[in-house]
Amino acid sequence: MEEVNKMPLSTAEIERIIEAALFAAGYPLSYEKLAELVDLTSAEVKRIIDEYAVYYNDESTRRGVQLILYENSCQLCTKEAYQPYVKKALGIKKGGSLSPSALEVLSIIAYHQPVTKAYVEQIRGVDCAYAVSNLVDKQLIETKGRLDVPGKPFLYVTTDTFLRCFGLASLDELPDLELFMDSIKDEPKETKTGESS
Secondary structure, three states: OOOOOOOOOOOOHHHHHHHHHHHHHHOOEEEEHHHHHOOOOOOOOHHHHHHHHHOOHHHHHHEEEEEOOOOEEEEEEEEEEHHHHHHHHHHHOOOOOHHHHHHHHHHHHHHHOOHHHHHHHHHHOOHHHHHHHHHHOOEEEEEEOOOOOOOEEEEEEEEEEHHHHHOOHHHHHHHHHHHHHHHHHHOOOOOOOOOEE
């Protein structure tokens, strides 16, 4: 195994090491893991990354990638504007989008988590077993314990993958629920023939 330089590192060198590690990983790395690489505490690394992200994500740097910060980790991601080009370069034909029912289930879980499947079904008025299973398979939601009632149903919450897919650093960035509901009410309704009413 190659020996890592034990000399004190400059902030600029720490930033380059973190960038290289995040680029190579392709998924979020915890501040704790990154701290091990540069022999600092998690808090010190998070402070450096927070400052670096301001520079890194500045539009004047004209990068095609951005540094996304999460509560306990960070990740390099391509900017949404370049998604069509990345898909073409990688030969990705299909978008992997969610059905309207899956999106509805996901939004209920996102805004009310942790929740049971029965709670989601109560709001929607229909069975949602398939949508919940699909969202778990896509790693957008996960179980987080059980509700302490007879039958002990699973509690569902959103994941870090959900945050990444929707470009959120935390759940605090979800649109205000009342504004979200108002915008849905204002959208034109479709008739059975598919025309707006």
